[in-house]
Amino acid sequence: MGTQMNERESFSDVVYEQQTHLAERELHSFISAVTEMYGPEQAKVSAEDWLEEADLIDSPPRSEVRDWRSVTIAASARLASRVNERGASMERSA
Numbered sequence: 298m299g300t301q302m303n304e305r306e307s308f309s310d311v312v313y314e315q316q317t318h319l320a321e322r323e324l325h326s327f328i329s330a331v332t333e334m335y336g337p338e339q340a341k342v343s344a345e346d347w348l349e350e351a352d353l354i355d356s357p358p359r360s361e362v363r364d365w366r367s368v369t370i371a372a373s374a375r376l377a378s379r380v381n382e383r384g385a386s387m388e389r390s391a
Contacts (some may be wrong), residue, residue: 316363319363319365320351320363320365320368323366323368323369324344324347324348324365324369326369327343327347327372327373328340328343328344328347335376335380339379339380342376342379343372343375343376346371346372346375346376347368347369347372350368350371350372350375351365351368353371354367354368
């Protein structure tokens with residue numbers, strides 16, 4: 298029984314590490330693109346958005362499958378909304 302439990306915990310740890318790596322890669326790619334296109338200030342806010350969206354994912358934190366791309370899409374929607382609002386307010390003040 299102990300061996301089976303250790304194998305299950307080991308498998309779970311491997312899955313967790315893989316998911317963490319995928320999340321880090323997805324976040325890094327997103328933030329790099331935002332920095333390049335909109336600058337470091339928007340990148341910082343977008344990173345916070347991404348982390349908040351990651352917390353809202355409907356799957357358990359240590360689940361085997363998490364859709365990190367959907368987190369990026371949701372954070373991108375927030376970014377687009379912010380950028381559009383800023384552009385609209387700049388047009389009104391001009």
